[in-house]
Every structure is written in C-alpha cells, then in structure tokens.
Amino acid sequence: MSPIDLPRLRLGPRDVAAGFLHLIFPTPCEMCRSPLDLGRKSALCGRCWDALERMPKQGCWRCGWPFPDEAAARGVERPLCARCREARDVFEVARAPLRYREGGIARQAILLCKHGGRLGLLRHLAHLLAEEAPAYLAIREWDALIPVPLHWVRRWRRGFNQAELLARAVGRRHGLPMLPRALIRVRPTPPQQGDAEARRRNVRDAFRTRQPEEVTGKRLLLVDDVFTTGATANACATALSHAGAAGLGVLTLARVE
Numbered sequence: 001m002s003p004i005d006l007p008r009l010r011l012g013p014r015d016v017a018a019g020f021l022h023l024i025f026p027t028p029c030e031m032c033r034s035p036l037d038l039g040r041k042s043a044l045c046g047r048c049w050d051a052l053e054r055m056p057k058q059g060c061w062r063c064g065w066p067f068p069d070e071a072a073a074r075g076v077e078r079p080l081c082a083r084c085r086e087a088r089d090v091f092e093v094a095r096a097p098l099r100y101r102e103g104g105i106a107r108q109a110i111l112l113c114k115h116g117g118r119l120g121l122l123r124h125l126a127h128l129l130a131e132e133a134p135a136y137l138a139i140r141e142w143d144a145l146i147p148v149p150l151h152w153v154r155r156w157r158r159g160f161n162q163a164e165l166l167a168r169a170v171g172r173r174h175g176l177p178m179l180p181r182a183l184i185r186v187r188p189t190p191p192q193q194g195d196a197e198a199r200r201r202n203v204r205d206a207f208r209t210r211q212p213e214e215v216t217g218k219r220l221l222l223v224d225d226v227f228t229t230g231a232t233a234n235a236c237a238t239a240l241s242h243a244g245a246a247g248l249g250v251l252t253l254a255r256v257e
C-alpha cells in the first residue's frame with residue numbers, strides 16, 4: 001500500500017511572525033500611508049498605483065505629446081506638436097508612459113525616489129517602464145540603452161543614478177545591452193530650471209562620449225526619469241551623434257506637462 005500523501009503545511013514560524021508583525025506595524029503605502037495588504041510586493045497600494053497619470057499612446061509623432069484635438073492629427077502621416085515644429089531635436093522620437101503634472105501622483109512618486117532615496121519604489125516604477133515601453137515605441141528597433149549620466153559628485157552624494165536603474169530594468173526585460181559608461185557628464189550642471197533656452201544653455205557641452213567606438217553605428221535609446229523641454233536629451237544626443245551613433249531615441253518614465 002502506498003503511503004498517503006499529506007498536503008504540506010506551508011506556513012513556517014517566519015510567516016507566522018511576519019503575520020503578527022504586520023498586524024501591529026502594517027507596512028504603509030509610500031504615497032498615501034494607508035496600510036498595505038500582507039504579502040503585497042509593491043511599495044504603493046493598488047489605489048495609488050492605478051492613480052498614476054498615463055500618457056495616451058497616440059500623439060505627436062516625435063515626442064508623443066497628446067493633441068488637444070485628435071481630429072487635427074487625423075490624415076497626417078507624421079503629425080507634429082507645436083514644440084516639435086519649432087525645436088531642432090537631435091533625437092528621432094521621445095516617449096514616456098507617465099504624465100508629470102503639478103500635484104500629480106506620478107510626480108510625487110518620482111520626487112520621492114529621487115530626493116527621498118526610495119529605491120524600492122524606484123524599482124517598481126522601473127518595472128512599469130520596462131513593461132509598458134513597447135506600447136509607446138518599437139523597443140526592439142534599438143541596439144543599446146544609454147542612461148543619462150549624473151556628474152560623478154552628484155552620483156556619489158545620491159548613491160545611485162535613477163536613469164541607470166530604469167535602463168537596467170528595460171534592458172533586462174527586452175534583452176538589450178545597457179552602456180552605463182558610454183556617456184559621461186563632464187561638468188556638474190545646476191538642476192535644470194527656467195525656459196527651454198535657459199535649460200539648453202545649462203547643459204550645453206556637458207556630455208562627452210568616453211569610448212566613441214562603443215556607440216558608433218548603433219541605434220541608441222537614451223533613458224532618463226523625466227522629459228521636460230528635451231534640453232538634456234538633446235545635449236546627450238548631440239555628443240552621441242558626434243561619436244557616430246546611427247540613430248537616437250529617448251525613453252523616460254514621465255513627461256512634464
């Protein structure tokens with residue numbers, strides 16, 4: 001007679017202890033501080049996660065910006081927004097899944113990651129970027145990912161470069177190499193502020209390629225947390241283009257309204 005298979009009891013003492021701890025000190029959601037369900041892996045509760053503001057998938061052919069009137073874009077093969085008709089961008093396309101607006105939850109989450117050092121939250125947002133990027137651009141058309149570099153002093157102070165974490169998650173998910181040292185920030189620039197012209201001046205000649213042969217002939221996707229006027233992306237793209245990059249695109253977590 002074969003022995004009877006008893007179902008294994010899966011709860012160990014660690015799980016019981018974790019359950020008790022959760023009852024007394026439930027982990028709060030990083031945004032709204034309401035207690036998370038036991039076993040929830042994300043740093044945000046379901047409600048905050050669903051409230052992250054999304055970019056529509058259709059919009060300006062270059063920067064993805066939504067058209068106020070969809071009819072205006074209809075029938076045009078590559079419709080451009082007002083910004084892109086004026087700007088002389090070095091990159092071909094820029095896309096972001098999230099909208100970054102004053103008082104918005106996506107903005108709050110990104111600021112918490114960057115200045116509050118919430119690496120757990122940043123990892124979840126990186127996962128979102130990796131999962132959703134293909135809905136916004138043809139991710140496999142690119143040869144490698146380049147995170148927008150911080151100056152070494154700022155990176156050392158912050159302890160991490162958020163762009164590198166984002167690029168790593170996208171690279172892993174889609175089998176693309178990340179080149180974290182291809183581009184360097186050669187001077188410490190003050191945080192970007194002001195209008196497009198002030199931002200362009202602030203980052204002019206701030207980036208250099210370290211080993212041009214690493215990027216020559218490649219289609220490169222720059223990765224960063226936020227796209228505002230495109231000044232930083234264009235400064236990076238200019239340096240990479242001088243080194244012989246065959247194509248340049250930009251993927252950011254969020255786009256400023």
Ligand SMILES: [Zn+2]
Pocket residue numbers: 029030031032033034044045046047048049
């Ligand atoms: Zn919440």
Ligand SMILES: [Zn+2]
Pocket residue numbers: 060061062063064065080081082083084
């Ligand atoms: Zn545009």
